[in-house]
Amino acid sequence: MQIDQLKPILEAALLASSQPLSPGRLRELFAEQAEVDRDQLDRALEALSADCAGRGIELVQVASGYRYQVRQEIHSWLSPLWREKPARYSRALLETLALIAYRQPITRPEIEQVRGVAVSTSIMKTLEEREWVRVVGHRDVPGRPALYGTTRAFLDHFNLKSLDQLPSLAEIRALQDPAADFDPELLTACVLADRPTDTDAGETADGAISAASHTAAADQAAATASAESAADLPDSQEHSA
The missing domain is CATH 1.10.10.10 (Winged helix-like DNA-binding domain superfamily/Winged helix DNA-binding domain)
Structure with missing residues (x-):
């Protein structure tokens, strides 16, 4: 043909x-x-x-x-053409989403350790309802806390073929150290610009990221979500921590 x-x-x-x-x-x-x-x-x-x-x-x-x-x-x-106002998600939600995207699989207590504050149940519920994150397993420690990872829907929404296409910012590499200061201003400064070589989108979307993704992953994050959510998310309700 x-x-x-x-x-x-x-x-x-x-x-x-x-x-x-x-x-x-x-x-x-x-x-x-x-x-x-x-x-x-x-x-x-x-x-x-x-x-x-x-x-x-x-x-x-x-x-x-x-x-x-x-x-x-x-x-x-x-x-x-659309009467609904785009959703305005709270910084707490965007930071949580960023940490899941870049440090997955990650537990809720680990997110709280990095952010320095508790993660509200409503934030996790919103992310799961949007189908941006899902439970991918459980940590083998007392209490077996749930491990969270991103989904294909997350990648699709932000126009990504794989997690390796997330933008890179060396300025927030300190996120790799849970004890380091957490600077939300650096997170929200990130935009989609450089997009590296294609990788297997199926594996990364389902939470099975490569070791390279883990080491580079904590470099960048929430401004992608911030910019996109302000531009074209359909929900009109703002979610807060």
Whole structure:
């Protein structure tokens, strides 16, 4: 099947779907009518992405697959289309999410040790309801506290293919030391800029991060969540600690 034949089919499927579509799911579209290999699919997707140049939408790859989305730089122009105000999450929630993302798997007491204050039940409930974090196991210590990790939904929401794409800030490397001072201003200063080489999104999204992710992970965090939540989160209620 020619690339020019594949493109309109893939485009229609991606526009019709409310969720990102993985390469495997896209290939299923052609299972009964034509043989489409991964190379053809990749070239067709690359062509569709190139077609978006200069347009208001873009084709992006996130942890769960490919999707079309509005370009970040024109979000503000579209805000009148939605009556709901974007959610404004508390700093406590964003710090908690950042620590889970960068130090997972991590327990609630360990989060509290780094932050120096208790983590409210409402914060953990909100993060789980958003499906950004989940319990990935239990620490083998008395009481067996739950271990938290991020999900594919977390990666998808923040336009990431893997945790290795989270931005890096050497200024907050002190977060690797639980006894170090916790500076929320540095966390909220972080923006998505440099994105390193692709890695296996499936493993990192499910909490099985590599050792490299663990050592680099505590470098950066909550401003990604802060910027995104202010721009396009659908909930209108502010959550506080």
